[in-house]
Amino acid sequence: MLNENGLTKKLNLQKLRSVKELSVAIVLCVLLLFASLISPAFFSGANLKTTAVGFSCSGIIAIAMTLALVSGGFDLSVGSVLGLSSISVVVLSNSGVPIGAACVFGCLVGVLCGMINGFLIGYVRLNAFITTLGMQQMARGLVYVLTNGGSVGLKTKAGITAFRFLGSGTIRGFPVIVIIFLVFAVLGDIIVRKSSIARNVFFVGSNEKTAMLSGINTKFVKMMVYTMTGTLSGIAGVLTLSRFGTATASTGSGVEMTVISAAVVGGVSLSGGKGTVAGAIIGVILLSIITNILVIMNVSVHWQNFITGMILILAIIFDAVSNIKRR
Numbered sequence: 001m002l003n004e005n006g007l008t009k010k011l012n013l014q015k016l017r018s019v020k021e022l023s024v025a026i027v028l029c030v031l032l033l034f035a036s037l038i039s040p041a042f043f044s045g046a047n048l049k050t051t052a053v054g055f056s057c058s059g060i061i062a063i064a065m066t067l068a069l070v071s072g073g074f075d076l077s078v079g080s081v082l083g084l085s086s087i088s089v090v091v092l093s094n095s096g097v098p099i100g101a102a103c104v105f106g107c108l109v110g111v112l113c114g115m116i117n118g119f120l121i122g123y124v125r126l127n128a129f130i131t132t133l134g135m136q137q138m139a140r141g142l143v144y145v146l147t148n149g150g151s152v153g154l155k156t157k158a159g160i161t162a163f164r165f166l167g168s169g170t171i172r173g174f175p176v177i178v179i180i181f182l183v184f185a186v187l188g189d190i191i192v193r194k195s196s197i198a199r200n201v202f203f204v205g206s207n208e209k210t211a212m213l214s215g216i217n218t219k220f221v222k223m224m225v226y227t228m229t230g231t232l233s234g235i236a237g238v239l240t241l242s243r244f245g246t247a248t249a250s251t252g253s254g255v256e257m258t259v260i261s262a263a264v265v266g267g268v269s270l271s272g273g274k275g276t277v278a279g280a281i282i283g284v285i286l287l288s289i290i291t292n293i294l295v296i297m298n299v300s301v302h303w304q305n306f307i308t309g310m311i312l313i314l315a316i317i318f319d320a321v322s323n324i325k326r327r
Contacts, residue, residue, distance in 0.1 A: 024266055024282045031289050039296045047292070049175060053243070055288040056181035057082070057236040058258055062280040063188035064229040065259045065268075067198070071222060072205040072272030073121065073128035074260055075229040080139035081113045082252035085237030087146045090154055090247045099159040106241075107234040113139060114230015115223070122222030132226075136256070144249050151248040154241070167242030177239055184232070189277040201225060205272030261312040262287050269319050287311070 035042040061078050068075045085106040092102035117135055120126045146152070154160055169176045192198045203211040204221050212218050233252075241247055266283025268275030287308065294304045 024279065024286060028282060028286050028289065031286065031293065035289065035293050035296070038293070042292070042296065045173075049178075051288055051292050052178045053175050055284050056175075056177045057240050057243075058255060058262070058288075059181050059281055059284045060184050060232050060236045060239070061229070061255060062259045062262055062284050063184055063277050064225075064232040065263050066188075066192065066275050066277050066280040067201055067225045068128075068229050069260070069263055069268045069270060070192075070205045070272060070275045071201050071225045072208065073222070073225070074132070074270075075117065075226060076129070076132040076256050077113060077117065077135035077139060078229055078233040078259060079252040079255035080136045080143065081110050081230055081233040082237040082240060082255055083143040083247070083250075084113070084139040084146075085109045085234040086241040086251050087143050087152065087247040089238055089241050090152050091146055093157075093160075094152070094155045099154075099157075099163045103163070103238050106238045107231065110230045110232070110234015110237065111227060112230070114227040114233070117230060118223035118226030121226060122219040140253075143247075143251065147247060147249045149249050151246050153246040163242055164245055165242075167239055167244070177243060180239065185277065185281050189281075192277045197221075197224070202273055205274075207273075257312075258287065258308075259284070261308065261315070264319060265311060265315045270316060271319070 041047055061082070065075060065078065088109050089099075089102045089106035092105055093099050097105075113135055117132055120131045121128050154163075165176060166180070167177050171179065200211070200216050200221050201224075203214070203216055204218050208218055211221075236255075237252065240251060262283035263275065263280040264270060264283070265286060266275075266279035266281065268280055268283075290307070290311070291304060294307065299307075
């Protein structure tokens with residue numbers, strides 16, 4: 001028989017092993033070791049900086065996507081909303097609007113798209129898949145209209161240099177956009193773990209009917225969740241424009257699948273009620289490193305898509321098995 005201390009240690013160990021983030025973190029460490037073996041250049045400052053900058057905007061959206069998935073839904077419109085926010089800033093700035101005001105408008109575009117999704121899903125009770133897919137198509141259509149199917153760059157004027165510093169500048173060699181991402185990641189993780197509002201999101205995702213009977217305003221919770229995904233997509237769109245200085249018809253295309261895949265790989269359950277921001281962020285980093293390794297190994301981009309899809313399916317299978325064991 002185990003004494004009290006031994007039992008406590010055993011329970012703590014079991015709890016530690018049950019944390020999906022730990023499993024994904026271990027896989028991440030193994031991948032890093034593998035990457036260092038196949039290419040000494042992997043851990044070069046330039047490569048690490050490029051990789052971190054590359055996943056920063058996706059990581060910001062992953063924070064909100066975590067809440068959407070935990071609530072029992074998801075948002076397929078985030079990539080298109082990112083693109084629409086980005087081109088909105090370009091159009092306004094090039095029309096003479098101060099870049100600061102244009103950026104605020106770009107963020108508000110994301111907020112509006114998110115609020116529309118949230119209202120339709122939460123209050124009108126439309127299906128999240130159909131609603132966000134429709135928003136995806138509408139936003140992408142506007143992007144094509146505003147870019148005329150091509151690309152539009154920011155014109156040089158007062159404030160543009162400072163704006164571009166957000167996406168392409170560095171502070172003591174550390175990319176500013178990565179710093180912004182880390183701030184969002186830390187705040188997002190704290191909010192999801194500690195706030196009562198986030199707990200309501202978990203309750204709704206675990207059992208919406210029970211949450212409603214317990215007095216939780218499930219309609220408002222869903223409205224809030226999708227407003228958040230739209231808002232962070234808008235911010236990511238502004239930062240993406242700051243990084244590249246140009247908005248194209250394909251800006252943000254495919255981001256939604258990347259973010260959802262990363263969140264699921266990081267332990268966020270597709271059935272709702274389970275997941276953390278930390279796990280989703282680890283998933284984003286993991287997928288980015290896998291892509292980086294495939295590029296180093298000169299793997300065709302088509303095979304890269306296949307491998308990413310395969311990883312997503314494996315993560316879904318693992319999630320389904322975990323949910324069966326919990327029942």
